[in-house]
Amino acid sequence: MMYYTWMIIGMALITVFIKAAIFMLGERAAFPIWLKEALAFVPVTVLTAIIVPMVLAPHGQGLELSWRNPQLVAAIAAVLVCAGTRRQLLTIMVGLLVFFAWQFGVLGR
Amino acid sequence: MPHPTSLSSFAAGARDTIPMMVGAAPFGVIFGALVAAGPLAPWQGQLMSLGVFAGSSQFIAVGLAAGQVGLLVIWMATFIVNLRHMLYAATLLPHVSHLPARWRFLLGFLLTDETFAVMNAYYLKHAHTPRGHWYFLGSGLSMYGNWQLWTLLGLLFGTAFPQLQTLGLDFAMVATFIAIVVPQLFRLPQLAAAVAAGAFAWFLRGLPYKLGLLAAILAGVGVGLALSHWQALRRAARSKA
Numbered sequence: 325m326m327y328y329t330w331m332i333i334g335m336a337l338i339t340v341f342i343k344a345a346i347f348m349l350g351e352r353a354a355f356p357i358w359l360k361e362a363l364a365f366v367p368v369t370v371l372t373a374i375i376v377p378m379v380l381a382p383h384g385q386g387l388e389l390s391w392r393n394p395q396l397v398a399a400i401a402a403v404l405v406c407a408g409t410r411r412q413l414l415t416i417m418v419g420l421l422v423f424f425a426w427q428f429g430v431l432g433r
Numbered sequence: 434m435p436h437p438t439s440l441s442s443f444a445a446g447a448r449d450t451i452p453m454m455v456g457a458a459p460f461g462v463i464f465g466a467l468v469a470a471g472p473l474a475p476w477q478g479q480l481m482s483l484g485v486f487a488g489s490s491q492f493i494a495v496g497l498a499a500g501q502v503g504l505l506v507i508w509m510a511t512f513i514v515n516l517r518h519m520l521y522a523a524t525l526l527p528h529v530s531h532l533p534a535r536w537r538f539l540l541g542f543l544l545t546d547e548t549f550a551v552m553n554a555y556y557l558k559h560a561h562t563p564r565g566h567w568y569f570l571g572s573g574l575s576m577y578g579n580w581q582l583w584t585l586l587g588l589l590f591g592t593a594f595p596q597l598q599t600l601g602l603d604f605a606m607v608a609t610f611i612a613i614v615v616p617q618l619f620r621l622p623q624l625a626a627a628v629a630a631g632a633f634a635w636f637l638r639g640l641p642y643k644l645g646l647l648a649a650i651l652a653g654v655g656v657g658l659a660l661s662h663w664q665a666l667r668r669a670a671r672s673k674a
Contacts, residue, residue, distance in 0.1 A: 328473050328474070328498060331498065332477060332494075333484070334504065334508045334511075335485045335507070336485050338512050338515070339486070339487050339490065339511060339515050339518075340484075340542055342515045342519055343487075343515070345519065345541075347537040348538060348541065360520060361658055362654050363516055363520060365622070365653060365654045365657035366514060366650070367613065367614070368623050369626050369649065369650045369653030369654055369657070370489075370513065370650055371610040371614045372631045372653070373631060373634035374634070375607045375610050375611065376632075377634055378606075378607055380635060381638070395607065398604060399607055402608050402611040402612070403615055406612055406615035406616065407618075415611060415612040416608045416609055419604070419608030419611060420604065420605060
């Protein structure tokens with residue numbers, strides 16, 4: 325329990341520092357261009373790196389490249405919907421719907 | 434002069450942030466429900482929303498915490514994911530640098546993707562407004578209250594239906610991340626960065642403390658940078674020819 329409280333306190337300190345540092349330092353802060361360019365790639369890389377193992381190996385074991393893997397089927401559906409419509413809420417709803425439909429309807433778990 | 438009083442400026446900032454508040458609501462609910470289904474206590478989930486107030490890093494921490502990961506890895510991930518706020522702050526700095534320190538600290542704390550978007554648009558229209566900081570405060574505080582409210586509702590929802598966990602609630606996080614990532618993949622460097630990050634994350638998933646995740650981020654950012662520089666060089670060569 326304490327472990328998670330420390331985790332949150334550390335995250336809060338780090339985030340407050342990042343958000344407030346530039347405003348507090350004022351004009352003394354300088355930003356290298358390469359860092360600006362690198363940051364543009366952070367969201368896609370972090371989020372992709374987190375979900376790929378969750379989708380391909382939902383049980384934390386080996387690769388489950390099969391139609392019997394509801395995470396994989398629903399993730400493919402969500403990617404297609406999002407690529408086609410670029411609508412976030414619709415993507416999440418269709419993804420969840422396919423996931424639950426596959427898990428309970430198709431696979432009958 | 435866009436707003437005659439501090440209060441009207443504050444109210445205008447809050448009002449102009451309403452679309453962003455609606456957009457953030459489902460993410461707050463999903464975050465709260467994920468916490469309720471995971472190892473964190475509900476009050477810790479609310480504490481995270483109150484103290485960290487940065488959605489994607491909160492999702493990542495909850496996802497990683499479920500896997501007994503080292504604190505240092507979670508903190509490094511928080512640092513990398515939230516670093517973009519420095520860019521936002523650098524962009525808005527000319528409009529807040531005259532304010533007293535406690536104002537600058539408060540507005541910095543309230544900075545999010547959404548409030549940055551609102552403030553950037555506002556300062557483009559009203560570059561020299563004496564009450565812009567009240568508008569900023571209105572936008573930031575309304576996002577903050579909104580995030581707390583939807584986190585709480587998600588926590589209550591997740592606690593009321595504990596069986597959600599066994600139903601595979603973590604897929605809500607996958608779907609959420611897909612919805613954030615896919616719209617950005619229509620440019621080649623971003624797509625290549627995502628593919629590289631996904632591949633590295635997959636093949637290094639056995640490394641301890643989720644170090645594979647950090648390696649995957651570095652690899653993805655490296656591939657993206659290399660490709661965008663290569664594209665720029667090619668464009669320059671073509672325009673010369």
